[in-house]
Amino acid sequence: MNFDYLFDHWREVLDLTWEHIELCALAIGLALIFAIPLGILISAVPRLRFTTIAILGAIYTIPSLAFLAFLIPVPTLGLGRESAVVVLAAYAQLALVRNMQTGLTGVDPTVIEAARGTGMTPIQSLMHVRLPLALPVLIAGLRIATVSTISLATVTAWISAGGLGTLLFEGITFNRPSMILAGTVAITALALSADLLLRLAERLTPASRALHSAQS
Amino acid sequence: MSDRPDQPNEPPIAIHYDRVTKIYPNGNQSAVSDLSLDVIKGDLVVLLGPSGCGKTTLLKMTNRLIEPTTGSISIDGVEIHSLPAPELRRRIGYVIQQTGLFPHMRVEDNIAVVPKLLKWDRQRIHDRVDELLDLVGLPPAGYRRRYPAQLSGGEQQRVGLARALAVSPDTMLMDEPFGALDAITRSHLQMELRRIHQTLGQTIIFVTHDIDEAVRLADQIVIMREGRIVQSGDPLEIVTNPADAFVSELVGASDALRRLSLIESGTVATPLAAGIAPPAESIPASTDVRTAFGTMLGAGLRAIGLTDANGDLIGTIDLDTVREIARTHPVEVST
Amino acid sequence: MNPTRRTMLKGAALTPLALALSRIEVGAQDKIRVGSKDFPESIIIGEIYAQLLENAGLAVERKLNLGGTVVAQEALLSGDLDLYPEYTGTGLLVVLGASLADVPGLGGTPAAGTAVASPAAGDPSTAVYDYVKAQYKEQYDLVWLDQSPMNDSQALAVTQEFAQENNLTTISDLVALASSVDLVFSAPVDFEERDDGLKGLHATYGDFPAEVNGVAPGIKYQALVDGDANVVLAFSTDAQIGINNLVVLEDDKHLWPPYHVAPVVRQAALDANPGIADALNAVAQLITTDAQIELNGQAIGDDPKDPADIAKGFLQEQGLIPA
Numbered sequence: 114m115n116f117d118y119l120f121d122h123w124r125e126v127l128d129l130t131w132e133h134i135e136l137c138a139l140a141i142g143l144a145l146i147f148a149i150p151l152g153i154l155i156s157a158v159p160r161l162r163f164t165t166i167a168i169l170g171a172i173y174t175i176p177s178l179a180f181l182a183f184l185i186p187v188p189t190l191g192l193g194r195e196s197a198v199v200v201l202a203a204y205a206q207l208a209l210v211r212n213m214q215t216g217l218t219g220v221d222p223t224v225i226e227a228a229r230g231t232g233m234t235p236i237q238s239l240m241h242v243r244l245p246l247a248l249p250v251l252i253a254g255l256r257i258a259t260v261s262t263i264s265l266a267t268v269t270a271w272i273s274a275g276g277l278g279t280l281l282f283e284g285i286t287f288n289r290p291s292m293i294l295a296g297t298v299a300i301t302a303l304a305l306s307a308d309l310l311l312r313l314a315e316r317l318t319p320a321s322r323a324l325h326s327a328q329s
Numbered sequence: 330m331s332d333r334p335d336q337p338n339e340p341p342i343a344i345h346y347d348r349v350t351k352i353y354p355n356g357n358q359s360a361v362s363d364l365s366l367d368v369i370k371g372d373l374v375v376l377l378g379p380s381g382c383g384k385t386t387l388l389k390m391t392n393r394l395i396e397p398t399t400g401s402i403s404i405d406g407v408e409i410h411s412l413p414a415p416e417l418r419r420r421i422g423y424v425i426q427q428t429g430l431f432p433h434m435r436v437e438d439n440i441a442v443v444p445k446l447l448k449w450d451r452q453r454i455h456d457r458v459d460e461l462l463d464l465v466g467l468p469p470a471g472y473r474r475r476y477p478a479q480l481s482g483g484e485q486q487r488v489g490l491a492r493a494l495a496v497s498p499d500t501m502l503m504d505e506p507f508g509a510l511d512a513i514t515r516s517h518l519q520m521e522l523r524r525i526h527q528t529l530g531q532t533i534i535f536v537t538h539d540i541d542e543a544v545r546l547a548d549q550i551v552i553m554r555e556g557r558i559v560q561s562g563d564p565l566e567i568v569t570n571p572a573d574a575f576v577s578e579l580v581g582a583s584d585a586l587r588r589l590s591l592i593e594s595g596t597v598a599t600p601l602a603a604g605i606a607p608p609a610e611s612i613p614a615s616t617d618v619r620t621a622f623g624t625m626l627g628a629g630l631r632a633i634g635l636t637d638a639n640g641d642l643i644g645t646i647d648l649d650t651v652r653e654i655a656r657t658h659p660v661e662v663s664t
Numbered sequence: 665m666n667p668t669r670r671t672m673l674k675g676a677a678l679t680p681l682a683l684a685l686s687r688i689e690v691g692a693q694d695k696i697r698v699g700s701k702d703f704p705e706s707i708i709i710g711e712i713y714a715q716l717l718e719n720a721g722l723a724v725e726r727k728l729n730l731g732g733t734v735v736a737q738e739a740l741l742s743g744d745l746d747l748y749p750e751y752t753g754t755g756l757l758v759v760l761g762a763s764l765a766d767v768p769g770l771g772g773t774p775a776a777g778t779a780v781a782s783p784a785a786g787d788p789s790t791a792v793y794d795y796v797k798a799q800y801k802e803q804y805d806l807v808w809l810d811q812s813p814m815n816d817s818q819a820l821a822v823t824q825e826f827a828q829e830n831n832l833t834t835i836s837d838l839v840a841l842a843s844s845v846d847l848v849f850s851a852p853v854d855f856e857e858r859d860d861g862l863k864g865l866h867a868t869y870g871d872f873p874a875e876v877n878g879v880a881p882g883i884k885y886q887a888l889v890d891g892d893a894n895v896v897l898a899f900s901t902d903a904q905i906g907i908n909n910l911v912v913l914e915d916d917k918h919l920w921p922p923y924h925v926a927p928v929v930r931q932a933a934l935d936a937n938p939g940i941a942d943a944l945n946a947v948a949q950l951i952t953t954d955a956q957i958e959l960n961g962q963a964i965g966d967d968p969k970d971p972a973d974i975a976k977g978f979l980q981e982q983g984l985i986p987a
Contacts, residue, residue: 178731185738192744227429231442232419245433271731288882320433323476
């Protein structure tokens with residue numbers, strides 16, 4: 114095992130890393146568009162909770178290659194990045210929606226009653242009180258989803274979606290440890306950076322700052 | 330059930346409860362049962378009773394946090410269902426036991442919640458927050474930027490009070506606001522509330538199960554049991570003339586010291602007589618007899634002087650008088 | 665092809681992939697999209713096809729190293745891919761879901777011990793090709809161009825020592841051994857489920873206990889050499905068979921059909937670019953089993969070559985593209 118590939122081809126590794134970031138960012142962005150309303154819905158309607166989480170859990174267990182192959186015939190998706198984004202967004206739903214629901218239902222009921230009592234409409238209560246208070250939990254969900262998306266995104270190289278998986282699979286196919294190592298290092302670095310960045314974001318939410326302010 | 334006390338000169342009614350009943354969907358009996366009550370404008374009315382008596386339900390029906398099953402409630406002659414619930418609630422100050430402060434907002438933002446909902450301009454909100462913090466005894470410079478978690482329980486409740494007062498509501502609902510505080514902090518806040526109420530003159534409905542608190546704060550006490558009003562009246566009347574054994578036990582009518590605390594010293598003063606040396610110590614005539622008694626015991630005196638608002642001696646109170654009041658139902662003594 | 669990029673990546677095994685990744689999405693329809701599956705041989709042949717098309721003046725976009733038969737086939741059907749190298753046996757069993765018994769002239773299981781028919785008219789190679797070609801056209805509107813002589817059949821291989829120790833020459837010998845020795849297969853991850861994998865072995869040779877060590881195709885021989893497995897699912901063109909001096913067991917009950925490689929092309933792509941057929945048929949006869957073993961060997965070892973360079977060297981040697 115050596116780092117030759119990483120040193121000799123750092124430009125390509127960098128290009129693929131950027132592609133990987135784009136792929137994951139698109140996937141997480143798409144995932145949030147669905148997860149936020151869904152999380153709000155199931156926190157408001159408890160009887161939808163079990164079924165929704167069960168369905169998302171089932172989606173999570175679909176083998177990735179089967180899922181990717183399944184989407185190739187879908188018009189506008191096909192081979193490449195579009196299908197990959199959809200699959201990754203689908204996998205991310207479980208962590209995002211579950212944390213969204215946990216965060217929103219975990220808000221102290223007296224605070225929610227105070228919001229009603231001061232004359233906030235349900236929407237105002239959601240926007241000004243419940244979402245901000247749930248934010249640390251939501252960002253924790255985002256962090257879990259992002260880190261797992263970064264590692265899952267490698268398999269989308271199977272459908273020519275680009276990213277660091279290309280390097281990894283190429284290395285595995287031709288049995289080139291140095292290439293596998295380069296891909297692994299880049300993916301790990303990416304995942305750790307995302308984790309760190311989102312942990313920081315988690316701490317910077319007003320709710321977390323307020324909590325930590327008590328100790329300072 | 331006793332009706333509201335007869336008022337000869339028809340004082341204005343702020344809140345009118347008309348045959349209000351609340352039955353919870355899964356409850357087999359009503360939490361509030363065919364209850365009617367008039368609250369006089371500017372009064373601080375204490376709803377008193379054991380847990381489950383319906384006092385909190387009645388309070389929360391007032392700002393529609395709970396909807397009555399039947400009956401109607403009007404505030405200043407306007408039925409509360411004639412406007413949207415959020416709009417109604419913005420006009421009514423609301424304070425709850427666990428403060429209900431928004432933990433992610435600084436003190437200033439907590440207080441500014443309703444003004445912001447009403448879209449006040451920034452400067453007006455800023456000034457109002459300063460004013461309110463001063464009113465509740467928290468210096469704005471030191472407190473504006475703090476988070477609730479950085480405040481003591483008493484400070485949090487002061488902020489809660491400031492928030493409820495933000496848009497100068499005519500009506501305030503307070504649900505055991507001081508219930509979680511220690512005795513000293515609680516008594517401080519009770520005094521603050523008393524002072525603020527006297528200054529601003531809102532109509533306040535205040536829920537508690539603490540008889541001392543009720544006696545200290547109330548213009549009128551409404552005693553509830555199983556969703557009905559058992560007795561209502563001013564504190565002295567309640568304590569001295571409990572309607573039945575339930576009320577008697579609830580308010581501890583047999584407690585002599587409590588009775589003393591309900592009577593102003595000035596009302597039982599012995600006029601100054603010539604030839605009697607003025608006492609070594611004196612207190613304001615508005616002080617209650619219990620406090621006067623304490624002062625005598627503390628100073629080792631048999632009698633102390635009473636002064637009027639100008640500080641002039643107007644009479645004395647002595648141990649014999651105190652003993653007399655404590656022993657009997659002082660029906661002849663009326664405030 | 666983008667020459668700047670080409671230079672930049674010279675010597676990198678990544679070349680085909682990097683090119684496939686070139687963000688030229690607009691006008692992608694004008695390019696012939698060449699795919700391959702995710703093992704070296706498929707990638708090398710994909711490169712050979714791609715370079716031949718480029719030599720014929722056609723624009724090519726590479727989508728090599730796709731995640732297997734299903735992905736490649738779905739991509740052809742959805743129009744995301746124009747062609748890729750496929751094996752006749754895989755087309756028959758995996759894509760069409762048929763078996764040798766369905767192929768006209770091969771109906772019924774050949775009698776045990778019958779040698780594979782000689783490569784003459786009516787032999788299995790031609791019969792399977794003709795059947796697959798006709799079925800693909802009919803069912804999918806996909807065209808099989810000329811097949812190559814190279815037969816990359818699946819096979820079971822064991823080490824020389826293991827074969828001698830247990831006196832193994834046929835798969836039947838191996839199956840008989842299963843009752844006394846724990847068999848551990850080193851094979852691609854889909855081996856256990858494929859009809860021409862373990863399921864097929866059980867159907868043809870009868871049930872026998874076997875453990876499967878699913879690995880990436882590139883490292884399946886490593887497990888055998890390291891002793892983590894005692895049987896490897898080999899392909900007859902794997903260079904590692906020779907390198908590791910392995911013994912290929914005879915498929916004495918004829919589970920596996922012939923696996924000749926050929927380009928599978930969308931009819932629409934052929935209609936738009938009729939030159940495709942001539943360009944690719946020119947190489948068909950030159951890809952023999954021996955030639956392929958040699959090409960595959962270049963991709964492994966201590967100084968592995970880039971598949972693009974392997975393909976280029978081969979085509980230059982054969983005089984199909986200018987040196």
